[in-house]
Amino acid sequence: xxxxxxxxxxxxxxxxxxxxxxxxxxxxxxxxxxxxxxxxxxxxxxxxxxxxxxxxxxxxxxxxxxxxxxxxxxxxxxxxxxxxxxxxxxxxxxxxxxxxxxxxxxxxxxxxxxxxxxxxxxxxxxxxxxxxxxxxxxxxxxxxxxxxxxxxxxxxxxxxxxxxxxxxxxxxxxxxxxxxxxxxxxxxxxxxxxxxxxxxxxxxxxxxxxxxxxxxxxxxxxxxxxxxxxxxxxxxxxxxxxxxxxxxxxxxxxx
Amino acid sequence: xxxxxxxxxxxxxxxxxxxxxxxxxxxxxxxxxxxxxxxxxxxxxxxxxxxxxxxxxxxxxxxxxxxxxxxxxxxxxxxxxxxxxxxxxxxxxxxxxxxxxxxxxxxxxxxxxxxxxxxxxxxxxxxxxxxxxxxxxxxxxxxxxxxxxxxxxxxxxxxxxxxxxxxxxxxxxxxxxxxxxxxxxxxxx
Numbered sequence: 001x002x003x004x005x006x007x008x009x010x011x012x013x014x015x016x017x018x019x020x021x022x023x024x025x026x027x028x029x030x031x032x033x034x035x036x037x038x039x040x041x042x043x044x045x046x047x048x049x050x051x052x053x054x055x056x057x058x059x060x061x062x063x064x065x066x067x068x069x070x071x072x073x074x075x076x077x078x079x080x081x082x083x084x085x086x087x088x089x090x091x092x093x094x095x096x097x098x099x100x101x102x103x104x105x106x107x108x109x110x111x112x113x114x115x116x117x118x119x120x121x122x123x124x125x126x127x128x129x130x131x132x133x134x135x136x137x138x139x140x141x142x143x144x145x146x147x148x149x150x151x152x153x154x155x156x157x158x159x160x161x162x163x164x165x166x167x168x169x170x171x172x173x174x175x176x177x178x179x180x181x182x183x184x185x186x187x188x189x190x191x192x193x194x195x196x197x198x199x200x201x202x203x204x205x206x207x208x209x210x211x212x213x214x215x216x217x218x219x220x221x222x223x224x225x226x227x228x229x230x231x232x233x234x235x236x237x238x239x240x241x242x243x244x245x246x247x248x249x250x251x252x253x254x255x
Numbered sequence: 256x257x258x259x260x261x262x263x264x265x266x267x268x269x270x271x272x273x274x275x276x277x278x279x280x281x282x283x284x285x286x287x288x289x290x291x292x293x294x295x296x297x298x299x300x301x302x303x304x305x306x307x308x309x310x311x312x313x314x315x316x317x318x319x320x321x322x323x324x325x326x327x328x329x330x331x332x333x334x335x336x337x338x339x340x341x342x343x344x345x346x347x348x349x350x351x352x353x354x355x356x357x358x359x360x361x362x363x364x365x366x367x368x369x370x371x372x373x374x375x376x377x378x379x380x381x382x383x384x385x386x387x388x389x390x391x392x393x394x395x396x397x398x399x400x401x402x403x404x405x406x407x408x409x410x411x412x413x414x415x416x417x418x419x420x421x422x423x424x425x426x427x428x429x430x431x432x433x434x435x436x437x438x439x440x441x442x443x444x
Contacts, residue, residue, distance in 0.1 A: 011345065011346065011371070012369060012370045012371030013370050013371070014369065014370040014371075055371065055372070057370060057371050057372070061370070096370070099368055100368055100369065100370065102422055102423055103349055103352050103353045103356070103368060103369075103422075104349060104352075105423055106352040106353075106355075106356060106420070106422055106423075107345070107348040107349040107351070107352040109420040110348060110351070110352055110355075110411055110420070111348055113411045113412050113413075114326050114412040115410060115411060115412070116323075116409055116410045116411075116412070117410075118329065119326045119329050120312075120314075120323040120324055120325070120326055120329070120412065121323065121324045121328075121329075121332050122321060122322065122323050122324075123270065123322065124273070140345075
């Protein structure tokens with residue numbers, strides 16, 4: 001199985017860092033570099049194991065973090081470049097994060113305004129084709145990955161003896177998820193993994209969710225902060241099924 | 256022209272217009288009527304819509320005046336259209352915010368702030384006419400400089416760029432380094 005998922009909600013390395021900083025309840029201006037680096041690398045590894053398209057920028061940032069971490073270990077004054085003597089090796093990163101965060105907040109402010117064709121409308125000869133923008137209370141990929149990591153950890157250790165060649169197709173899984181949501185309405189993210197037996201099934205379930213989000217069949221929301229991640233249909237079931245019929249699903253353009 | 260008639264004409268003009276109409280253009284159309292008078296009439300219309308709890312509002316946006324529906328009616332209008340929503344992703348919105356506040360700005364300057372490639376996002380924004388190329392920067396390679404459009408102001412209900420919400424200052428940063436004893440001016444030498 002070779003599926004590469006490229007997500008529209010996919011954000012960059014600075015987003016991942018901000019996410020980790022928030023999750024660890026630490027300050028941008030005093031980043032515990034060892035902890036954050038470790039979690040950053042763990043997330044990258046998870047993303048790669050899920051075949052998420054890990055852009056080069058993520059790897060560059062990984063290298064930067066490791067470099068900073070090593071410089072932090074040097075006693076002050078023994079740094080290579082003396083013009084930076086005594087300066088905090090984290091400073092450049094900190095500046096970058098603060099700058100980025102400012103614009104992230106600015107974007108959130110813009111998002112709260114009365115947006116044309118979402119909140120307010122003008123007389124127009126054609127029906128609007130853009131009705132909503134992604135709300136900032138919706139879930140970021142990193143929130144999802146954190147939730148998934150906890151589920152991975154709970155999964156029973158792989159039974160080495162058991163050879164099950166059950167095939168879990170992505171399309172089937174997507175259908176299952178939709179049926180479940182249609183029957184039961186809003187559901188918690190974790191509930192879809194309760195009966196998952198293998199790592200493979202877990203990965204397929206997760207990818208099915210991402211695909212459904214991509215084709216806008218599924219909406220994920222999270223209460224402010226670290227509340228539970230909720231899933232619901234983003235459109236009526238029949239419409240969504242049409243969409244699945246028309247869309248290319250990951251596995252078909254994979255190799 | 257008597258006040259009530261003026262209001263009535265303005266209402267018709269704004270109803271048929273397909274974009275916000277600047278005051279100068281209204282004055283032009285209504286040749287001979289003083290701008291002050293038009294402004295007063297617009298203001299009256301504005302409050303009549305408001306207090307009459309009508310299904311329209313007269314809004315000053317993107318350097319002009321426009322009829323819009325009130326926010327409370329959004330759900331009904333969406334039901335009417337049942338349109339398939341095209342969404343604006345966070346990446347798009349963030350990039351747009353950077354262009355809005357830092358314009359004119361080049362692609363690589365945006366990328367420095369966001370830490371990721373913004374090629375795709377920029378073409379989406381250009382396509383949707385929320386940003387435009389305003390000039391070329393006078394540096395090697397002469398890269399394009401991007402800025403926002405009137406459509407951007409219209410979309411986010413802004414009269415003009417000075418009405419953008421104020422950008423949060425980076426105060427956290429200055430507060431956090433009390434032990435850096437050198438004042439910023441000394442860095443000149």
